[in-house]
Amino acid sequence: MHHGFKNAEHWAKVFDDPARDSWQQPDRIVAELGLTPTMTVADIGAGTGYFTVRLARAVPQGHVIATDLEPDMIRYLEQRAQRESLPNIRAVLTPANDPQLAAGSVDRILVADVWHHVDGRLAYARKLATALRPDGLVVIVDFKLDATRGPPAKFRLAPDAVVAELASAGLTAKVAFELPDQYVITARRLPPP
Numbered sequence: 001m002h003h004g005f006k007n008a009e010h011w012a013k014v015f016d017d018p019a020r021d022s023w024q025q026p027d028r029i030v031a032e033l034g035l036t037p038t039m040t041v042a043d044i045g046a047g048t049g050y051f052t053v054r055l056a057r058a059v060p061q062g063h064v065i066a067t068d069l070e071p072d073m074i075r076y077l078e079q080r081a082q083r084e085s086l087p088n089i090r091a092v093l094t095p096a097n098d099p100q101l102a103a104g105s106v107d108r109i110l111v112a113d114v115w116h117h118v119d120g121r122l123a124y125a126r127k128l129a130t131a132l133r134p135d136g137l138v139v140i141v142d143f144k145l146d147a148t149r150g151p152p153a154k155f156r157l158a159p160d161a162v163v164a165e166l167a168s169a170g171l172t173a174k175v176a177f178e179l180p181d182q183y184v185i186t187a188r189r190l191p192p193p
């Protein structure tokens, strides 16, 4: 699914609407990541930084790599990081098919409300798996098939299908918990044989 997210100031009103907290429950999602202060976290499709700033505060001695394919989101993220005095955020413009993370370089990866936008998800999942450090974790949050908000129904993904994509990429994946409109999937690196 392709959607234009070109005007960051417009989308900030949507993504950072304080009313979002009640259905998104960001603290629960950040808790699921099990962050420690020095970790490196990738926020894939970071948008206007709704999760990025929360992650950055949770890893004060670590880093958040905030990716997006929209240049205006990267500009906005850089300005937001300055405005909110969060120098541990690095905003990176990435192509649609590659998170551009070095192998074994990140402890945690968050993909919030983005997975249904990604084409070639299996290949993308393999790149995420490769980027993880040992004991690394990917968390994917996306909309249920019967959600009362989110993308049009035809673009939604069944949680079992997402778990299967991550398993095909060599990760141990499961639905960790559900929110009213969303599922939260965790995927871990398998230990080496």
Ligand SMILES: C[S@@+](CC[C@H](N)C(=O)[O-])C[C@H]1O[C@@H](n2cnc3c(N)ncnc32)[C@H](O)[C@@H]1O
Pocket: 005, 015, 044, 045, 046, 047, 048, 049, 050, 051, 067, 068, 069, 070, 073, 094, 095, 096, 097, 111, 112, 113, 114, 117, 118, 119
């Ligand atoms: C619905 S917004 C979610 C933003 C943010 N994760 C949040 O929860 O507020 C989707 C974002 O993902 C970006 N995006 C979509 N496909 C992407 C891809 N393949 N790689 C990187 N970013 C992507 C869009 O430009 C947009 O900023």
